[in-house]
Amino acid sequence: MILAILGAIITILILLNRLAEAGIDLGGLNPFLWNRRRRWRKQYEGDPIYKVSDPMEATALLMVGVAKAEGDMTKESKDKILSLFASKFGLGKKDAVALLISTTHIHGTGDELRRNVSKVLKPSIDHFSVSQAKSAISLVESIAEDSNAENTSELLEDIKRAFQYVFKKNEKQQWS
Numbered sequence: 001m002i003l004a005i006l007g008a009i010i011t012i013l014i015l016l017n018r019l020a021e022a023g024i025d026l027g028g029l030n031p032f033l034w035n036r037r038r039r040w041r042k043q044y045e046g047d048p049i050y051k052v053s054d055p056m057e058a059t060a061l062l063m064v065g066v067a068k069a070e071g072d073m074t075k076e077s078k079d080k081i082l083s084l085f086a087s088k089f090g091l092g093k094k095d096a097v098a099l100l101i102s103t104t105h106i107h108g109t110g111d112e113l114r115r116n117v118s119k120v121l122k123p124s125i126d127h128f129s130v131s132q133a134k135s136a137i138s139l140v141e142s143i144a145e146d147s148n149a150e151n152t153s154e155l156l157e158d159i160k161r162a163f164q165y166v167f168k169k170n171e172k173q174q175w176s
């Protein structure tokens with residue numbers, strides 16, 4: 001009985017070796033390898049707007065989203081955002097411009113942000129303190145002052161609703 005089992009195991013190993021030499025890879029049948037590849041592909045091919053985890057970058061993304069709620073960003077909105085990046089986040093001019101460029105790129109057309117504010121903020125919402133959440137809302141409101149459009153007000157309400165989770169926390173943290 002033992003010899004039969006050992007013979008079967010050796011036969012299977014020899015057949016797998018022959019298949020590998022012929023170029024047929026059975027490694028794709030490994031469920032652990034398949035799961036790891038699937039997770040990597042999902043992370044690599046996913047939308048970067050759902051991967052912003054830093055509160056400062058998330059706030060910058062919301063500011064750009066509000067500025068572009070009705071279409072392209074105006075020069076006045078852009079200048080106001082850059083000055084707020086410099087004054088509130090403590091960034092230099094070069095870093096403020098880099099943050100604006102990256103958030104504008106991540107924002108894309110803005111459809112994802114308008115539809116799923118809470119889903120976009122999900123990776124970063126736990127990292128916000130109460131003071132940062134209040135500051136983020138005031139920054140977004142200051143950008144929204146320039147526009148009285150319906151899309152902007154709806155987006156602003158969605159942002160406030162998404163930050164309700166943070167207001168339940170009682171920790172204090174600074175931007176820098």
